[in-house]
Amino acid sequence: MDPTTDHGSNAETTRPDRLGRRLVIERLSSYWLIGAGLFAVALFGLIVLTLVQQSIPIVSEHSLLEMLTSANWDPAQEEFGFLPAILGTIYVTVLSMAMGTPIAILAAIYIAEYAEGRMKVIVSSFIDVLAAIPSVIFGLVGLVVVVPFVGDYLAPAFGTHSIGLGIVTVSLVMAIIVTPFMISLSVESLEALPDELREASLGVGATKWETIRSVLLRAAGPGIFSAILLGFGRVFGATIVPAMLIGGQTAVPGSPFDAGETLPSLIVNDFGELMSIPITQSALILVGLLLLVIVWLFNFGAMLVRRRLQRRWQY
């Protein structure tokens, strides 16, 4: 017993120290992690609060409903109608998602289920590269390539006229920007599916396409769905491309080939010169608040739907 007691007393002198230190670090770690988490929440709260507080002047002078439905945007005359920008945003979002989503899903299926070996590596790395290009570069290329294309070919082909800058141009370029992003995310959710799912379907004699259509797309549905909604959020909040390519017309667009304005491009195009007038500044900040609320609502809704789907099918 002698050696054990000896050993024991030795441990008693070192252990409380060491253990005590470890426990202090343990307790502190939870504090600073909570702190970091709360900081993010506080930041969000601060942003919302600032936007709300700064929007009060315009809301107290003009009816919110009137601003949302009025087509007349003329800050010099104190006319703050957001309708043109709202319609422009909806046009751009719907058009670019309509173009991008089917392509994104098909490409994701190709990469996740069909492409093999070198081809798969090449295609998916190009898509990652595309997704990483800064939007302003797409804006520049859009100016040089897409603007003349829309003005000289696409608009005449639809029997209409366009100066090249406008909603369709922005939609095309935004579709090119978000598609790789949506592809990457959709590929991830397809590849996360267990192989057993493929084996289960193929194992009763389904073809590859039947397996994809009725099993894999459904099982990866929540992931693909959130990929699309994240893409949606990106188009909705896109700033630089609309600012460069939409033509800056605050009138209700008669056709998608017209120039227009989106909510973010309205802020960007007007904030420099007009921020000096307090009421205009307040109006632009209200636009920002509107944008934030809509994007937040969408993310929240996306989360709810995804959870529901996931709980239902459990993949």
Place this chain on the structure above:
Amino acid sequence: MTHDIALRTEDLEVTYTGNREVTALNGVSVDFAANKLTAIIGPSGCGKSTLLKSLNRLHEIQPNAEISGDVYLGDESVYDTDEPLPEIRRRVGYVPQKPTPLPVSIYNNVAYGPKIHGDHSKAELDDIVETQLRKVNLWEEVNDRLDAPGAELSTGQIQRLCLARSLAAEPEVLLCDEVTSALDPISAEQVEETLADLKSEYTIVMVTHSMEQAKRLADDVVFLYLGDLVERNDARSFFENPQNERTREFVKGHTAVEYDDADGADESEPESTTAQTVSAE
């Protein structure tokens, strides 16, 4: 005792050519008797699953699998054939190891195969679904919630649902890949009972880790070791009178090794603590 041969492999060799080349099957020729349950046993990583999946070419979804030799379903070659792959896989159905419901309702899990392979009226489908669910002893448990997602069932029920899904495609052979290994003992027993009921009607090839399960269920046993076929025999002879030295060791040693391990772990712990105290000193 001669039986009809439902399925046989001829010099089947499967190599995975990934980062490093692995030969999973080393020229295996083996018969599977019709309307019998054949268990494939052997240590982990000895090619059991590869053999099973190569029987309906399901291993081909792995990008790097190379195969030579052939599999015959009756007299027809499975590899050298004009028959489309999905039809081969319908005739040789597969149930995965992990209970995997399709992301659809219980009803549609079973109706999945029939809907693909034929035009059935709603009444016919209802009938198929009920028949197959009864076959796997699941009908009584789920008939009041056929529209619920398959994933809502317990894992044991899901595994029986998977069996029903495979059976509904009217296969000639059913491949089961360790179908009870992910289940709790009670569910495993229910699945075993189901397999026991089914084996007179279907040719079943089952991979299993459990020697006991093979004893309980199998009519024939195939023993694989490191990609080689060591022995194939009817279950009784296999366990009571193994022909091969390695089979004898495996049959005898398998359980013994497990007990050894468990005992060893219990005993070695206090030993090692004393050893540590001494060395610390």
